[in-house]
Each structure stands twice: as structure tokens, then as C-alpha cells.
Amino acid sequence: MLIDLDKCSGCYNCFLACRDEHYGNDFPPISSAQPFNGHFWMQIVERERGKYPKVKVSFIPKPCMHCDDPPCAGASANGAIYKRPDGIVIIDPEKSVGQKEILSSCPHRVIFWNEEKNIPQKCTLCAHLIDEGWQEPRCVEACPTGALLFGDLNDPGSEISKLWSSKKTEVLHPEFELKPRVKYIGIPKRFIAGTVYFKDRDACAENAKVTVTGRGKKQTVRTNNFGDFEFEGLGEGEDFTVKIENSGYTPQSFKVQTKLDVYLGEILLKRSSKK
């Protein structure tokens, strides 16, 4: 599955479709019904980014990653977790009874415990439907914007195959090294933004030069007519220097750390003193 976060509006259709499919419906031998609530086989990680009034919201739909090296399988006894030839990782609802330790084996935390049935449960990519001939799992089918893409990576002609190995795609937590079968486009990084204005004229500073320097790299943008600038896609937790220049005005410089997104607020430029 490929998830294009640049097209995700946060409508939660994928989450709802998963609930709709799995609450009250058993699909042996693939899955047992979800409990009434508390399970998020398709979880949406919702994050507010920035500071007023430069705020955006990012949504990351997060199903089971269907890793090629699934640690959950290693943690399970009795062959309760297996990977199908098509790549889908399944927790057998009968063999997995009582195996609560499986939950903590997943670093992505996408396995949920069903108290009532005493079993661990997670996304099956609706394997029961795929086996019936459905083209897509419920979450993908319900996505109105095309942010979710499902297909056969073994078919080099499929749309997903073409995008899969392109530079645009990335994985969540590559450091886990689990070879996930779910990839992303547009995983939110960090932004540095600000609004520049000229103090003497009380006017938005259009076309001021803004340079951000960090990790030996330098990027430059010009402010727009509102005096706004933004650098998106910067690394997390890195140190940057932001420099704002406009002829006739004293340059301003800031040192920032991108632990979170950074909105520098309103930055006023003063007339440079005449020499």
C-alpha cells in the first residue's frame, strides 16, 4: 500500500471503513470481529503543526506495515502469525489466543488486544475481500481523494509498482529496518516560517530575501506579498540559521532548532542607519 499524505484531508473514511468492515463481522480464517471500540487497525495520527497564525494539520493514516521481516511473527508461538505469499501479514485468530506479548513486539504499535476474545488483532489489508476478488481493501476503496493506493508489487506494470521505488516514497521509521510493505509520500518533516514587515512603513515586506542555512546546505526564498516565507521539508531536530535581508534595511538573523515546526512570528525590519 502506498499512502500519499499530500492528498490526505483527514476525513477518517479509512478508519471508518475498517470499523464498518470488522465490527460485528467474523471472516475466518483471516480475522475475527473487532470489538465495539478502542481498536484502530487503521489509525490516523493527527498532528497540529506550527504556531498561530501559521498552522497546518498533518494526518498520517497508519495501518499494519506488513513488514517483510515482521517482528510480531518472531514473537508469536505456535505459528500464530504468518506472512502470505502476497505479502500480507496475518494473525491467526485461533492460534493466537492468549498471546498478549505479541503487542509489544511491534515497534509501530499497530496491534491491539481484544479483551473479550483474548486475542491480538490488526489490519489484514482486508485479505478476506482480496481473496474474494476485490481490487482494494475497504480503506482504499473509501478514500475519496486517492491518497491511498493498493496494488500488486509483483506486477511491474501496476501503478503502485511505478511509484514504489521512486524517490518520492519513504517509510515510517526506516530505523526499524523491517522492510514494510506500506510506504508513504510526503511524511511531514519540519518547517520554518515567518512574516516580515517594514517597521517604518508598516507594510508587509514583499520580496525580501530569506536564507536558511543548516547542515552545510543553504536555501533561499523570497517573501510573498504578505511578507510570508516558508521552508517546508526540513530535517527534525536540526540547527538552522535564518537570515532576512532587504536592501535599505538592517538584516535580521535567527538561530533556530527544529525540534518542532518553527514559526518565527512577525519579524520587523528597521531602516538601516545612513552611513
Added chain:
Amino acid sequence: MGRSRPRRDASRPLTKCPRQDREEVLPLTEKGDPKQKDGNEKRIVKGLGFVGIAADANAVEVDVKNGKIIRINPLHYDRKYQPEEFNPWKIEARGKAFEPSMKSLIPPLSLGYKNRVYSPNRILYPLKRVDWNPEGNRNTENRGKSGYVRISWDEATDIIVSELKRIKQTYGMEAVFSQSDGHAETKTVHAAHGCHRKLLRLLGGFTLQTRNTDSWEGWVWGAKHVWGMENLGQMVPLTNAIQDVSENTDLILFWGCDPETTPWGWGGQLASRACYWFTELGIESIYICPDLNYGAAVHADKWIPIKPNTDAALQLAIAYVWITENLYDKSYIATHAIGFDKFEEYVMGKEEGIPKTPEWASPITGIPARTIKALARKWASKRTTIAHSNGGPFIRGPYSTEPARLEVLLLAMQGLGKPGRHQVKMTEWGLYHQQQRNPWPRPLFVPTLQAADRGWKYEDTPRQFIPKCLVHDAILNPPISWWGTTTLSRDPVEKQFVKSTYPVEGCPEIHMIWTDTPCLVTCWNDGNSILRAYRHPKIEFILAQHPWLENDCTFADIILPSNTKFETEDIGIDIFSGQFDAIFPEPKCIEPRGESKSDYEVVCTIAEKFGLLEEYTGGKSVEEWIKHGYETSGAADHISYEELKEKGYWIVPTDPNWKTHAPGMRDFVNDPEKHPLNTPSGKIEFYSERLAKHFPDDKERPPVPHWVPHGESHQESLYHPRAEKYPLLVCSNHPKWRVHAQHDDMTWLREIPTCKVKGPDGYFYEPLWIHPSDADKRAIRNRDVVMIFNERGTVLAGARVTERIIPGTVYIDHGARYDPIEPAEIDRGGAINTICPHHVTSKHATGQVASGFLVEVAKANLEELMKKFPDAFKRPYSEAAGLCLERVLDKDKRQ
């Protein structure tokens, strides 16, 4: 000081409701084999829009097996037809193409609707208020407090028949007040609203609750005086507006508009795709609103936060910049408008000595003057369109007539109707079955089922009526009079100069209410006053019919269980998607839950007791009405009834000539004399002679639109002394996870972080957005339970401390289910409309006010409240679904 939270919840667990009637309706043990196609498995097409007038949306496929709903899917248009059979459209612009999806773009509200069908909040059998005795003491003051007991259908209908007869004999039939409008599941024969009107007509008449234009107030009461545009005051025709925007627009101002919210229940998520498309084309999106709404959160290139209900000041300052910098289309104004000189005088300060400069507007709006100037200059230099999707903060505040009018004037100053310059609506594309309200490539025709609709009719024009926003005064303080609003929310503008009175001479006051729209308390103005009216002794009998026990239902004396569209056979259309119009027979999916009946069947049952069944049904069975609907829908010329039933749906092909229709107001632009507007002059009226003539002394809606911070009708401004006590403004939009009052018990939606806030007491509170700076001042932390209050009452909510709101303003959706701690005083459910302003839009504009009003917010002391109101806090509660049927059953009768 430690920052740890006191553990209030441990000692006081909530009384639990059963989570769901599992045994009865959702046997979890049922095993299904997906590989084994069960003979009973069916796929049924239904409409799951929530407009509620025989014109549905959000077509879905419902998979049903063994009498149980398995799943709800989008409708795949191409499942039974080849795409060429319905001629999919394609918009091409700037070297790119946009095409409809081959599946319906349903919202989560439809996708998870199974949840609502099986809600523990469903009313499963008739109920009677335990201390209401039609033969003796009616205890009307206990409405909202007393419990209910189960009674039989026979007993319930006996009481109803005898009460109707008594009221007719004592007062006359006009003493019966029909509340039967508004939104709901959209059904045709089994119409959710207004089925009882025909029976009341047969019995001799009724008094009508007339819907006001609740999502369009400012446009109807204001903009119509500027540009006509019957019946809403919003731009029509919208024909091919999306194509023109795609080709020509540089900048879209989403002004108080949330394209990721309001369109959902009405027609799904094409608006969302459109926003991504506009961005892909390089069109800039600027959102002007107090809250970073859900559209702004993902689509905005820039968010310009503005204090609620101050848009008029911003608009005037923009006009000031344009006038002083000579940045407007003077020749257009000369040929297409009148009265500009008077507007210019007001803007330049010649009328009252205050020029409407950006510096003047800045403290009012909270927007820096330099940003206002930059916006004005940008707008003037770019082909700009304004987008709306109803119901935002822009259009429902006090004096909403003013921003609505000013917006049209600004659009006119930049050549409204010229390429790329429109007012585009991102929702309600099938309204009134009119092609001209659809900005997308049009279908060959718009199907209709109005002939089969058994609900309310536009022809219902009884001699006595009460506007929905004046029900409280009509009951508590009669006689009352008002301007405009007769029996139709679609009244033409001329009706706004007509004064009406209640009670009408020769008519009685109302003494009985029959509602199939039991949500006035949480959807209209000053809900607490409405509740006081409901408890008045002169209201001798309140009868409610509804599928769910919520809101006004708990003030009724008899409650009849109606059911959902899954439990009946019907016929539907989808005309709001913007993608394709469709028609579909709607077979029954599951058996009615409990003893429920459809709204139509409820009235049939009562009609039968009066011996009026034959007259009421028109001698037709449900099946015959369904067929009649098909025959008169327009589809009969294209597909036989048998084939339609066999295939389950039919798609109306796109008009092959859709491109030939002039976009938007182009005809008016090209020849205003030949294509005049529906105003007295035929042009855009910066000064309304007609308003001047009829209401010469109106300071709240003068002939030239003004900035009106407060006045005779409203004192809801930070510039009014009331703000010392209530220093925060409320911004309240149409809800994200509901359609007005619908869907609040959808348990799965309630798990979404922006939907509810779980309090320390385990209760799911309605979220209140508050900026960190305002929260700090009040020692409020994220997830704290807070009180929102003013003179009209108190509402509890769960604090969501967020950067998504302008400081000095709090945000809360409207429509949460009412859960009184003390009826008409304190609400726990978050029904913010209980404390909305009492009065209508302005003196001569009879709209409602539901946003932009003053409150204060403080951390709630739950322990104190629990001590003071122990019963309210002990009521059974379902953690998953919130309120449930159990909570109102009389304690002694509870199992």
C-alpha cells in the same frame, strides 16, 4: 505546584448503559464464510445524504446478509454500466484534466452509518412521560426532568387521537403546532419530515413552524437586496463555474467557508477533490475565518484569522484601499451597478466622520492593517473568486446581512462575472432540482421524486404560522409580529416587506406540538428559552416521533419510535454529488428495530384510528407510491422499471452539450440590460432604494451596508459593555462530525480526536477550541472540563487548547446532543445553541443568530456540580455512544 491532575473519576464511575443491543441485532457469534456466497446476501443501493427532502445524496451500496448489515460501500457507478453509457465529464484547464471518480465520494457520516442504525439511543417502542396525565395533572414544568414508561402502540395512538379531538373541540385545529421541517435521513415515501401535515389538514388544519434560512441568513436577508439572486441570495447561475475557475481564477478566498465539513452530509467529498485540483492548477487559496477550519488545515496557502462577525469591517477597509488607490473596475460599476456614490461616501467617512481605513479595521478584526492592505492589493491584481459552503462564521452572526451585502459589492468592484471572478458555492449542488445551482458539468436532466414524497410540501400554506427562530417568543410572550418569513423559507424578497403577526386574528394560540424535528434546542437560537416555552402550561401536549431519543424528544409527553431508511422499502435519487445524478429503488435491508415504524407508517397508524387511512394514503400502497415516483422522475424515458429494479440504480448521463452554457453571470456581464438581475434597478445596488423606502429608520440594516457592532437587537460585540463580563466571542460552525443534530451518537466518530474530549469523569464532552493564551489566563489545560456561560445559561465542554483559533475567541460546533444538568439552565452535552442570542438577525430581518456572541469560559468544578445535581450525573451513560435510551426510563421501571 505539581501539574498532576486530581483523580476525580475513580470514586464516581458513571452508570453504564448497555453498549449496544447485541443480542437483538448484532449477533457477534454469527459466522460468515466470505468465499461462500450466501443465498441471502444482497447488495442494495441506498442514498445516505442527510438533507431530508426527497432529494438525496451520497449513494451507497449496502451489503446485507441474514438480516444484518455487513458493510456500507461507496456506489460504484460502473458496476452495472459501461462508463460510455453515462458519458463521464472531463474538465480541462491549464494543460491538466479533472475527472469524476467512478465511485461515490461518500463522507464518514455515511460510511459508518450502520453505527447509528444500531445505536443504543434508538427508541424501540412508544414511550409516555411518567407524570403526564391527559386526564389529570400534566406537570408540564417537569418536561426534561421526568422519566418515561413503555406503552403499547394501541395505548399511544388512543391517547393521541383523543387529545387531537379534544384540542380541536376546545380550541380549533390551529392550536396544533406542526414542527416538521429541517434535515434528516432523506427518504421519499417514508419521508422523515412532514408526514403528519396531511393528516392535520384532513382534520381541519394546523399552525406551521416555518423554517428560516438557517445556513444562509445573511445572504437571504441582506444580499438579496443587492443582487436579487432568488431564493437564497447566493450567486446563480453557478453553471460551469468550476470550469471557469479552473481556467481563469488566480485566487480563491474561502471566506468563512469550510469545504471539508459542510458539503459532507449534503453531497460528499467532491469539494475536497476540487480543492486539491485548484491547488494543482496553481490557484492560491486564502482562508479568512476565526478558526483554522478543516479545509484551511490542509488546503490553505494562507490563513487570515479574523475575529468572529467583524468581516464587515475588513470588507469596508478593502473597499477603502481600492477607492483610495484606484484599484477597482470603474467601468463595470458604471454599467452594472447603481448607488456607488453613497457607498463611497460611507467608506470615506463622509457619512459619520470615520473613514474605513485598514488602520480603523485592524483592532476591530484583529488583522494587522498591513495585511489588510496586502490582501486588498492582491485581490485587485488577481482574478479572484470567493468560495462558500454555507453555515460558516461569516453568515450566521448578529447583523449577518452586512457582510453578506458587502461581499457582493466587493465582488462587483472587481468585475463580478468576468472570467475567474465569481461567488462559488461548494455544496448543495442539487438544491431545488435546479440545474443552475450546479457549478459542475451538468447532467442531461435532474431527476425528481417529489410526486412520491409523502412529507411536507411547499404548498402547505396555512393561515397561521410561526418562524422557527421565534417559537420561544410566540409561546412565552404572545402576541408577536415580525417582518418577512411567511410559510416558506424560499419566500421571494418582496415578502420581506410584509409584516406578520401571531396569533392570527380568529386563530387560537398553540396548545399542542407535534414534532418530527425534535432538535430545536441544539440547532436554533436561544435554546434555553425554547425549553422554557416547551415547559409552559399552555402547551398541553407534546408529541414527538423520531428514531433516536435526543434533544427535544426528552421534553415530549408521548414519543413514538420511527425508524431508519434501512428498515423500509423506498426509492431515492442522488442529485447532490456533483459527479453524477442517479436514481435507485431502495429495498428494505433489515427488519424494523423493536416496534419502530417509518414516519409515514406512524402517521398511517394514527390516520387509521381516525378512519382516514384511505384519504391519507391517497389509496396507494407504499409500493405504488414508489412506482409512481419512478414514473414521474424523468428516468422512465430512459430505463424500464424492471431493469431499474434488476440493476439497482441508473445513472443520468452527462449532458453532451454541457460546455455550451455560459459560465456564472457571464450573460449579465455581457449585456446587463438584456439579462438584468432581480433587483428593482436590474443592477447591483450599492444603495437600496427599496430598503430606504420601507425601513427609513433602520440603523441595523440601512440602505448602504454598514459595520454594525451592536444595536437595538444585539449586544454581542467586544465594543459593548457586556464584553467586560463576557470577554470571549464564540465562533460556531456547522459541525464536522455531525449534520446539525444528526450523528452525535455514532460511537466510531466519537473516537476521533477532534470529535469529543473524554473528561476525567469518563464523559465524552463536546470540544471547545481555545487558544493557549486564553487558556493560560483561566488556568485551563488541555482536556479540562470547562463551563461556557453568559446570561442565557451554561454549557459544559472539554477544552482543546489549540493554535487553530484566533485569541479572544473560542470555537465550538453546534448540534451536540442536549444533556441537561438543570433543564433550560445548565447543559452537559455541549449544546451551545442553548445560550445563543435570543433575537433575530436584526429588527427587520427574521433570521437566526447562532455564531459570534459573547461568553466567558472557566474551568468547571465537576465535584461541586455532582454534589449539587446528583441525579443528572447518575443518569445511565454509554461511554461509546453517549446518551442512551435507558437514561430516561423511569427509575422504578428500569430493569
